Amino acid sequence: xxxxxxxxxxxxxxxxxxxxxxxxxxxxxxxxxxxxxxxxxxxxxxxxxxxxxxxxxxxxxxxxxxxxxxxxxxxxxxxxxxxxxxxxxxxxxxxxxxxxxxxxxxxxxxxxxxxxxxxxxxxxxxxxxxxxxxxxxxxxxxxxxxxxxxxxxxxxxxxxxxxxxxxxxxxxxxxxxxxxxxxxxxxxxxxxxxxxxxxxxxxxxxxxxxxxxxxxxxxxxxxxxxxxxxxxxxxxxxxxxxxxxxxxxxxxxxxxxxxxxxxxxxxxxxxxxxxxxxxxxxxxxxxxxxxxxxxxxxxxxxxxxxxxxxxxxxxxxxxxxxxxx
Numbered sequence: 568x569x570x571x572x573x574x575x576x577x578x579x580x581x582x583x584x585x586x587x588x589x590x591x592x593x594x595x596x597x598x599x600x601x602x603x604x605x606x607x608x609x610x611x612x613x614x615x616x617x618x619x620x621x622x623x624x625x626x627x628x629x630x631x632x633x634x635x636x637x638x639x640x641x642x643x644x645x646x647x648x649x650x651x652x653x654x655x656x657x658x659x660x661x662x663x664x665x666x667x668x669x670x671x672x673x674x675x676x677x678x679x680x681x682x683x684x685x686x687x688x689x690x691x692x693x694x695x696x697x698x699x700x701x702x703x704x705x706x707x708x709x710x711x712x713x714x715x716x717x718x719x720x721x722x723x724x725x726x727x728x729x730x731x732x733x734x735x736x737x738x739x740x741x742x743x744x745x746x747x748x749x750x751x752x753x754x755x756x757x758x759x760x761x762x763x764x765x766x767x768x769x770x771x772x773x774x775x776x777x778x779x780x781x782x783x784x785x786x787x788x789x790x791x792x793x794x795x796x797x798x799x800x801x802x803x804x805x806x807x808x809x810x811x812x813x814x815x816x817x818x819x820x821x822x823x824x825x826x827x828x829x830x831x832x833x834x835x836x837x838x839x840x841x842x843x844x845x846x847x848x849x850x851x852x853x854x855x856x857x858x859x860x861x862x863x864x865x866x867x868x869x870x871x872x873x874x875x876x877x878x879x880x881x882x883x884x885x886x887x888x889x890x891x892x
Contacts (some may be wrong), residue, residue: 594837599630599637609649620644648697663695663702671712678717678754685709721752721759732769735811741769770811777808777815792830798822831868834858844877851877 602624625637648659655671676682690702724746732739747759750795778802789795803815834859841851854872863866 596634597628597631598634599625600627601637602627617647618644619647630728648780660698660699661693661696663690664692665704666692674712674714676714678714680714682712682714683709716754718756719750719753720756721747722748722749723759734770736770736774739770740766742766772810774812775809776812777803778805779815780805788825788827790825790827795825796822797825804866833861844879846882850874
């Protein structure tokens with residue numbers, strides 16, 4: 568072997584069997600290397616359980632000129648079991664024994680129901696040797712396991728209808744909402760992603776409130792004679808309300824009394840004679856009638872009646888003729 572840039576010299580003192588002898592080369596460093604393991608020693612006991620070992624040397628090559636030593640153990644020790652039969656040593660049978668159970672495996676279901684899990688053990692405490700019996704008993708166990716409920720990610724409900732605009736005109740807002748309830752998140756599921764509320768502009772046109780026109784002149788009196796009424800009006804068109812603007816407040820029509828010259832009466836007939844005194848009402852009546860149809864400006868009653876009280880000494884029939892009281 569060569570170490571660094573130093574060349575193996577041909578002289579017998581410096582290079583033997585391909586290994587550089589550093590005594591002849593100043594400044595050469597050689598790390599140590601292990602030899603092969605030696606043979607096992609005799610068992611420490613002639614019968615039963617004992618120990619035996621083997622060794623190796625750090626001489627292949629030996630560390631030189633500050634080189635690193637070998638890493639690892641010089642000796643290796645193991646257990647040995649022997650028995651003596653007629654002075655002849657033979658190995659005793661070693662019966663196998665089960666190790667402790669290992670950990671349970673993860674459940675076959677990560678969530679949502681009953682799964683299975685298993686655990687195992689080996690025939691290694693000790694393993695059977697030299698004709699010993701194999702381990703008795705199960706090497707694998709399986710049982711049920713309850714997986715946790717699966718996560719349920721949240722889902723949005725439908726959007727609600729848009730709310731009524733908060734302004735009649737001039738720019739307002741309308742809102743609609745939804746909730747994370749279809750389904751709600753459970754068992755560590757994710758919450759809904761996105762916005763819960765939405766807003767949009769509404770009634771953006773400018774408000775135009777209605778205004779009244781001036782009052783009209785008073786109309787003619789409804790009566791040509793005596794007392795009547797006349798009216799005046801106005802309209803909400805100055806301007807008319809637009810874009811949900813306010814309507815005009817107040818009446819659009821006013822009425823007041825009007826007075827015209829007194830009305831002339833119609834010609835009437837003479838009064839009739841008084842009727843018989845009524846036993847039921849103790850009164851008498853008479854009447855007169857209009858002699859012609861009313862003309863313009865006249866107020867006529869087709870029939871006029873008068874009534875007066877009367878007295879009866881006895882009621883033998885429906886009517887009894889007596890003088891008026």
